[in-house]
Amino acid sequence: MTPPDVEAIGSQLPLALRAPPDQRFERFVAAPTGLLDQLRALALGRHVDPIFLSGPHSSGKTHLLLAACAEAEAAGRRTVYLSLRGLRGRVGEALQDVAAELVALDDLDAVAGERIDEIALFDHHNAQRDAGRGSLYAAIEAPDALPLALPDLRSRLAQCARWQLPTLDDAGRARMLRARATARGLDFDAAALDWMLQRCSRDPGSLAALFERLDHASLVAKRRLTVPFLRQVLGPELG
Template sequence: MIELVPQLPLALRAPPDQRLSRYVGAPAGLLESLQALAVGSAAAGLYLHGAHATGKTHLLLASCAEAEAAGVQAAYLTLRGLHGRVRAAVDGLERAELVAVDDVDAIAGSRDDEVALFDLHNRLHDAGRGVLYAADAAPDALPLVLPDLRSRLAQCARWALPVLDDAGRAELLRQRAAARGLDLDEAALDWLLRRCSRDLGSLTAIFERLDRASLAAQRRLTVPFLRQVLEADQG
């Protein structure tokens, strides 16, 4: 995978939990479309949009991981924090066979940055490369100032990501626990979901805390243990 600033190895940018198969609640056909794009059998553009914590970054990193596993060179870039510096950040990315651009909404309204992204899109298109975008909203709903960029983004196959319901959040935690060999009983799962934030980012962070505590204490994830760990954090 092409390394970007800050430079991080694939193992850190796409940990085992971030794989297409681990995404819960995908619209029908989405994972297949991402898989095809990742392995180069569908050289086109895809655009994912959804509210905070709907798994956009997960899917971008997972697609890059799928590409790398298939021998396809991929690059991931978040535009968050790059206001005024997008042109330098995207220089040379057309060398990658798949480019995943996250947080497109972060540079909306900055004409120079929008022009830089527009130019990258055209270079990727001309080179027959795959490109995957993610943003909080669909192209027509972003406050873009460059009509040509809006047009290019709108030409991509667009997928809206849903917010997980309680059943989806429970399945996500079951998958995380199973992948790590953790024993998470249903009573503990119900207790956790009732008392923790519905935001997936916060829920995942809590699960990571519980995973570390369980390993350190060699304890199962039971209701008494969850209460002990989380109350200790609050105190």
């Protein structure tokens, strides 16, 4: 996967930097029924109908875009992942000569209303479709709710297979953390998990970042994830 860099468009980042092992389909929690199958089919070229994911912050949109790219890369297919955050007014430059079997464009809401960017997205969408290549999009809002300036782009995006991602509840957050711990061979004490969920941010993205911190600390200290260890690592501010 070779996405253009926000700061220096045209530079290449390896897959490992953009799609860490936790961002795979099998690590995703509470996916709507049928969504993962459709994303896998798109990633593997079994169909090329574009897909549009919407949902609130930290609902897992980026996770799924990167998981689709990882699945396609594992099958030997070329992919491009690009977040449009920070690219307002420069989408055309970022998408210049981008042609891959799967292109995943994240954070479309960041450029909504910028006509020049929307024209670039419209042209890119048509080029991907005409070449029989896959497109995957994500934004906080669905196409009909985005403040788009270009009716033709809204029409194209509205024709995508559209999926709304929910925000994880407490049970879903617990499953997410348990899955990450299991994947890494960590012993996450049940009481420690409950303690963490009661005191830390409920935002899944923040919880995932916090887990990375705990994972590293556990490996260094060679300790299980218990309440006393969490108190030691996270500090007295959490109680």
